Amino acid sequence: MKKTINTLLILLLAGTSPLSVAGEENIPEPFRGDDPNSTLxxxxxxxxxxxxxxxxxxxxxxxxxxxxxxxxxxxxxxxxxxxxxxxxxxxxxxxxxxxxxxxxxxxxxxxxxxxxxxxxxxxxxxxxxxxxxxxxxxxxxxxxxxxxxxxxxxxxxxxxxxxxxxxxxxxxxxxxxxxxxxxxxxxxxxxxxxxxxxxxxxxxxxxxxxxxxxxxxxxxxxKTVWRKLEDNAGEFINSNRGTYFDGEVSALYERNMPFFDNDQAKLISHLMDYLQGDMFDEYANRDDVEFEMEDxxxxxxxxxxxxxxxxxxxxxxxxxxxxxxxxxxxxxxxxxxxxxxxxxxxxxxxxxxxxxxxxxxxxxxxxxxxxxxxxxxxxxxxxxxxxxxxxxxxxx
Incomplete structure (x- = not known):
C-alpha cells in the first residue's frame, strides 16, 4: 500500500546563487532582487x-x-x-x-x-x-x-x-x-x-x-515607465500645483523630501531641470522654497x-x-x-x-x-x- 507524501522538500547543497540584492536590506525579502536580462x-x-x-x-x-x-x-x-x-x-x-x-x-x-x-x-x-x-x-x-x-x-x-x-x-x-x-x-x-x-x-x-x-x-x-514619469514630472512642475511665484512649491515635496536627501538645494536643482518660461528665471537664484501650494x-x-x-x-x-x-x-x-x-x-x-x-x-x-x-x-x-x-x- 502506497503512502502519499503531501510535501517533500529537497534541500540542495549546490546550485546557482540567488540574484543580487545588494542595497535592498530594508526591503521585504519577497521583493528584493531583479533580473536585468529578463524579457518578461x-x-x-x-x-x-x-x-x-x-x-x-x-x-x-x-x-x-x-x-x-x-x-x-x-x-x-x-x-x-x-x-x-x-x-x-x-x-x-x-x-x-x-x-x-x-x-x-x-x-x-x-x-x-x-x-x-x-x-x-x-x-x-x-x-x-x-x-x-x-x-x-x-x-x-x-x-x-x-x-x-x-x-x-x-x-x-x-x-x-x-x-x-x-x-x-x-x-x-x-x-x-x-x-x-x-x-x-x-x-x-x-x-x-x-x-x-x-x-x-x-x-x-x-x-x-x-x-x-x-x-x-x-x-x-x-517599456515606457520612465518616459511617462518624465512627462508627469514636466506637467506637474510647470503647473501651479507644482511651482508658483516667491518660491512657493507643492506641499507634496515636503512629504517627499527623503527623495531629495532632505536638501532643498537638491529639490531646487531638480525643479530647474524641468521648469520652463518665466518660472525658470523665478527659481534660478533661489536658495530655499516654501511648501505652500495645496489643493x-x-x-x-x-x-x-x-x-x-x-x-x-x-x-x-x-x-x-x-x-x-x-x-x-x-x-x-x-x-x-x-x-x-x-x-x-x-x-x-x-x-x-x-x-x-x-x-x-x-x-x-x-x-x-x-x-x-x-x-x-x-x-x-x-x-x-x-x-x-x-x-x-x-x-x-
Whole structure:
C-alpha cells in the first residue's frame, strides 16, 4: 500500500546563487532582487480599458486662474475652489463610475489581481522597469479603489492625512506575497530603496487629489515607465500645483523630501531641470522654497462637487463639463469592454495567465523552477513513497 507524501522538500547543497540584492536590506525579502536580462512583460489591458474610459486628460497647465464660481439661482452660496489649480491635472469620472456597480467591482478586481501577482510570479524574475511599472499600478489602483469608497466626499485633507498612523496612506491595506503593506511602505521603503531615491518616482504615485501628480489614462509598462514619469514630472512642475511665484512649491515635496536627501538645494536643482518660461528665471537664484501650494480636492471632473441652487451651471469652471462630459464612460464603450473582462473571469482566477502571453508563460515556468532551485529548495507535491524513494536515489 502506497503512502502519499503531501510535501517533500529537497534541500540542495549546490546550485546557482540567488540574484543580487545588494542595497535592498530594508526591503521585504519577497521583493528584493531583479533580473536585468529578463524579457518578461506584464500585460495591463484591463487597467487600460478602465483608465482610457474614465480618465480625462487636461494637458499641460497654462497657469491661468479659473473663473470665480457664481452662486446658483435661489442661493447666495458658492462652491469653493482653488482658482490657481482648479483647471489643472487629469480627472477621474467618479460620478459615472460610482453609478455603476460593475465599474466599482472591476476596479476592486484589478486591485486584487495585482495584489496576488507576486505570490504567483516572484518579482525578482522581472527586470527593474517591469517591477517599477507593477508597483506604480498597484499603488494607484489601490488608492483609486479606496477613493471610490470615499466618494462623494471631495475634501481629502483628513483622508490622506500625511504622517498620521491612521491615514489611508499608513494603513496596511495590502497583503502582497504574504507581506502586509501600506501605500507608504511601497513609496518610502520599496520604491525609494530599490530605485535609489530617484525623485521621478513620486510623479507616478497618484494621490487622489488635484494638488498631486496626475492619474494617467493608460497603465504604466516596463517599456515606457520612465518616459511617462518624465512627462508627469514636466506637467506637474510647470503647473501651479507644482511651482508658483516667491518660491512657493507643492506641499507634496515636503512629504517627499527623503527623495531629495532632505536638501532643498537638491529639490531646487531638480525643479530647474524641468521648469520652463518665466518660472525658470523665478527659481534660478533661489536658495530655499516654501511648501505652500495645496489643493486637497478630489481629482474628479469639474462640476462633480457640491452644487448650490437649482439652475444649470453657468460659471466658466463648471462649463468645462460640456467639453469633457462626452469623453469618459459609455462614449468609449467601456461597459462592453469591462463586461468582457469580468465574463472571462480571468482577472481573479488566473492572474498569471491573464498577464502573460503563452510564450512568456512557458519561459516563466522555467524561470520559476530555476528560481526555486537557486533559493535552495524545490517543492514536490503528491509523490507516493516509491516515487519519493526513487527520486531520492537520483539526487544522491
Amino acid at each position: 512583460e506584464v500585460a495591463y489591458d484591463d487597467l487600460n480599458a478602465l483608465l482610457s474610459s474614465y480618465v480625462t486628460v487636461s494637458g499641460w497647465s497654462t497657469r491661468e486662474k479659473a473663473p470665480r464660481p457664481d452662486a446658483g439661482v435661489g442661493t447666495r452660496l458658492k462652491t469653493r475652489i482653488n482658482r490657481l489649480t482648479a483647471q489643472e491635472g487629469n480627472r477621474f469620472y467618479f460620478k459615472g463610475a460610482s453609478e455603476k456597480d460593475l465599474i466599482a467591482e472591476f476596479i476592486s478586481d484589478i486591485r486584487a489581481s495585482l495584489e496576488m501577482l507576486p505570490a504567483e510570479v516572484p518579482l525578482r524574475l522581472l527586470n527593474k522597469n517591469e517591477q517599477l511599472a507593477y508597483w506604480l499600478n498597484l499603488y494607484n489602483f489601490t488608492l483609486l479603489d479606496e477613493m471610490m469608497k470615499v466618494y462623494p466626499k471631495h475634501n481629502l485633507l483628513r483622508v490622506l492625512d500625511y504622517g498620521d498612523d491612521d491615514s489611508i496612506m499608513a494603513q496596511k491595506l495590502l497583503n502582497v506575497a504574504g507581506v502586509p503593506l501600506s501605500l507608504d511602505d511601497i513609496q518610502f521603503t520599496i520604491l525609494k530603496e530599490k530605485y535609489f531615491g530617484n525623485p521621478l518616482i513620486i510623479y507616478g504615485l497618484w494621490q487622489g487629489n488635484i494638488g498631486g501628480p496626475s492619474l494617467r489614462s493608460t497603465a504604466y509598462t516596463g 486637497w480636492t478630489l481629482a474628479a471632473l469639474i462640476g462633480e462637487g457640491r452644487k448650490y441652487g437649482r439652475s444649470a451651471a453657468t460659471n466658466g469652471a463648471a462649463m468645462l463639463d460640456a467639453v469633457v462630459a462626452t469623453q469618459p464612460g459609455e462614449a468609449f464603450g467601456d461597459t462592453v469592454a469591462i463586461q468582457n473582462y469580468l465574463a472571462e473571469d480571468n482577472i481573479m482566477k488566473t492572474p498569471v495567465n491573464f498577464r502573460f502571453s503563452e510564450a512568456q508563460l512557458e519561459i516563466l515556468q522555467k524561470l520559476r523552477t530555476k528560481h526555486e532551485v537557486s533559493m535552495g529548495r524545490v517543492e514536490v507535491t503528491d509523490l507516493d513513497e516509491e516515487e519519493a524513494t526513487e527520486d531520492k536515489k537520483q539526487n544522491n
